[in-house]
Amino acid sequence: MYVRFLSWRYLLRRRIxxxxxxxxxxxxxxxxxxxxxMTGFLEESRKTVRGSLSDVIIQPLNLPRADGSLVPKSAxxxxxxxxxxxxxEAVSAHLSWGGILLQTGWDVSESEYRLKDPQGSELxxxxxxGIDVQDEFQATQLREALEREGEYxxxxxxxxxxxxxxxxxxxxxxxxxxxxxxQMARVHNLYKGAxxxxxxxxxxxMTDELEPSSRKFRVAGTFRxxxxxxxxxxxxxxxxxxxxxxxxxxxxxxxxVKLKDYEQERETIEADxxxxxxxxxxxxxxxxxxxxxxxxxxxxxLGAIKNERVLMGIMLALIVLVAAFTVFAILMMMVTxxxxxxxxxTALGAxxxxxxxxxxxxxxxxxxxGCSLGxxxxxxxxIKIDAIEQWLSATLRVxxxxxxxxxxxxxxxxxxxxxxxxxxxxxxxxxxxxxVIPAWTASRLHPIDALRAE
Amino acid sequence: xxxxxxxxxxxxxxxxxSFRVGEREIxxxxxAHLELRARERLCLMGASGAGKSTFLHVLGLLEQPTExxxxxxGKSAWELAMSERAALxxxxxxxxxxxxHLLPDLSALENxxxxxxxxxxxxxxxxDKKLHTxxxxxxxxxxxxxDRINHRPNQLSGGERQRVAIARALILKPEIVIADEPTGNLxxxxxxxxxxxxxxxxxxxxxxxxxxxxxERLAKSCDRVLVMVDGQIEADSxxxxxx
Ligand SMILES: Nc1ncnc2c1ncn2[C@@H]1O[C@H](COP(=O)(O)OP(=O)(O)OP(=O)(O)O)[C@@H](O)[C@H]1O
Ligand SMILES: [Mg+2]
Numbered sequence: 214m215y216v217r218f219l220s221w222r223y224l225l226r227r228r229i230x231x232x233x234x235x236x237x238x239x240x241x242x243x244x245x246x247x248x249x250x251m252t253g254f255l256e257e258s259r260k261t262v263r264g265s266l267s268d269v270i271i272q273p274l275n276l277p278r279a280d281g282s283l284v285p286k287s288a289x290x291x292x293x294x295x296x297x298x299x300x301x302e303a304v305s306a307h308l309s310w311g312g313i314l315l316q317t318g319w320d321v322s323e324s325e326y327r328l329k330d331p332q333g334s335e336l337x338x339x340x341x342x343g344i345d346v347q348d349e350f351q352a353t354q355l356r357e358a359l360e361r362e363g364e365y366x367x368x369x370x371x372x373x374x375x376x377x378x379x380x381x382x383x384x385x386x387x388x389x390x391x392x393x394x395x396q397m398a399r400v401h402n403l404y405k406g407a408x409x410x411x412x413x414x415x416x417x418x419m420t421d422e423l424e425p426s427s428r429k430f431r432v433a434g435t436f437r438x439x440x441x442x443x444x445x446x447x448x449x450x451x452x453x454x455x456x457x458x459x460x461x462x463x464x465x466x467x468x469x470v471k472l473k474d475y476e477q478e479r480e481t482i483e484a485d486x487x488x489x490x491x492x493x494x495x496x497x498x499x500x501x502x503x504x505x506x507x508x509x510x511x512x513x514x515l516g517a518i519k520n521e522r523v524l525m526g527i528m529l530a531l532i533v534l535v536a537a538f539t540v541f542a543i544l545m546m547m548v549t550x551x552x553x554x555x556x557x558x559t560a561l562g563a564x565x566x567x568x569x570x571x572x573x574x575x576x577x578x579x580x581x582x583g584c585s586l587g588x589x590x591x592x593x594x595x596i597k598i599d600a601i602e603q604w605l606s607a608t609l610r611v612x613x614x615x616x617x618x619x620x621x622x623x624x625x626x627x628x629x630x631x632x633x634x635x636x637x638x639x640x641x642x643x644x645x646x647x648x649v650i651p652a653w654t655a656s657r658l659h660p661i662d663a664l665r666a667e
Numbered sequence: 668x669x670x671x672x673x674x675x676x677x678x679x680x681x682x683x684x685s686f687r688v689g690e691r692e693i694x695x696x697x698x699a700h701l702e703l704r705a706r707e708r709l710c711l712m713g714a715s716g717a718g719k720s721t722f723l724h725v726l727g728l729l730e731q732p733t734e735x736x737x738x739x740x741g742k743s744a745w746e747l748a749m750s751e752r753a754a755l756x757x758x759x760x761x762x763x764x765x766x767x768h769l770l771p772d773l774s775a776l777e778n779x780x781x782x783x784x785x786x787x788x789x790x791x792x793x794x795d796k797k798l799h800t801x802x803x804x805x806x807x808x809x810x811x812x813x814d815r816i817n818h819r820p821n822q823l824s825g826g827e828r829q830r831v832a833i834a835r836a837l838i839l840k841p842e843i844v845i846a847d848e849p850t851g852n853l854x855x856x857x858x859x860x861x862x863x864x865x866x867x868x869x870x871x872x873x874x875x876x877x878x879x880x881x882x883e884r885l886a887k888s889c890d891r892v893l894v895m896v897d898g899q900i901e902a903d904s905x906x907x908x909x910x
Binding site: 214215216218222223226553554556557558559560561562563564565566567660661664 | 785786
């Protein structure tokens, strides 16, 4: 009981303890806040990636089988096979092809400027995605992406018919219309009706070789998926138009599948569909990863965010460790400073064990105060991060979280109680361990030597 | 008052104590012995460096003797477990040091009640904040420190500090008070006042007082005087002072 009394008194009378408390507060607070934000990012990206990729992606391998046969060139048989499946809500065929985007007419200098760039970093890779609009609306969130507000949005005239020429466009028309990502429109200064040149290489139907090919299109509007990479590079156009541009060598490259209940099917759907479709000879082989859920498709990306979270956690745990070091140094100093007190206490009847407890407890007060304060501030910070960021941005006049560039229009954060408890316990344990040496040193002092201390 | 027929509260037999200084062992106490009887006032005198303080530390259970026995409460104190010995020291011995030795972070009142808080942890005397506080206040009042109750040691004069230290030594009503040159750091007038307080309290409480001093005058107010010479109590040094 006098142990608690004295340890508390020593804590309050030595202001330097505040530094230890503050260190632990900062460490614990930052850990909780940053991990909450990283967890938020992870969960939010799962949602975003899911939206643009649909639940399952089927990408048949275009290789001859042992008997020389190939998977069907047309998507129709695959789509018809999948549509009646009770697990499946909607399907949509994609024809994806890579290339670059160049501007034409008065705007050609924009493209030239990019082509001359010594680092090539401004050169715009474009992913052409040919779709059947109504199927796509059923299977993915394209409709939402077309309607989503954004600073650089160019709305299409008719969402139901996004590749139609705008009513205001009365010139005789030679070109087909495409929808580009909002960030792409921003980067390339595109506008409604802008003429763009899509350049790519295409397998020649005669020679089986890849040959350069280009075609001009007009911009009908933009979409905003919320995923920056996609908004920066993707161009949607009619699937048959793209097939025509590719000299009819391909009709589809993937089929996107939306399930009725993804959570229920996620474990089994890959294997089930693979063997079913291989049986029906609609994919190349049951074991060749042609059917993948969006999670295994985006595995590396999600894994990267997870790794980043672990790395961040380790870095911030080091702050807590440094804080525990501070407590160690402060306690060590106090033991030296309190030598005489230790001698006096022994003369009054205190045991070495209780003297050890006094110093251990000072460490624990440091940890307890730091942890409670840190947990409080960390959780508060995680919940109010958006307001904090806006205030900071306004005060420092620097855009810290650019909502135009990032995946999300708010900073996501998810406070996990288990993580909070683990962090607090970890900090308590670290401080306790670091307090042991000073406390032990104190208990080992010879009372008479200690009394002689000046 | 004669003391020879009274019971012994603290005794030392054949106490030897040596210190290691570098390579060498230096023996400071060469078989010292002492009997402190109930309610007596025993003066220990001797030249500087004779080993008086060392002997007091052994008697006060603060310094382990190399050889010999210390008897307290019918127990051979240095053969007990450390915590038992600490409990004995806490409950039965009050220390007054030359350098006061108050805790600088505690107020006068808190310093005085500290031994009671420690006793609570042994369960020997339950700490009763009200009771012990009022007892401490009473003592401070008697000692003329009524207005210094919440002062910290560094806000007190030397004489005032020593009076607080005396109150601390007495709070648990120990049978034995050990004082090592309690007036050594004080001027004569202040020292006399402090001693008067110490002697008054001793008589009030019927405690035994073991006092180390260099002050010849003090010997006159003691029941017995022992002289320590070179680590031993001189055989013929037991001087009875008729009261
Ligand atoms: N820890 C120690 N290590 C080595 N020698 C010590 C130690 N403590 C005491 N001594 C020696 O023991 C001898 C007796 O010391 P002590 O303090 O008991 O003398 P004293 O009689 O109290 O003297 P004074 O009247 O000056 O206080 C001294 O010579 C001192 O140097
Ligand atoms: Mg001495």
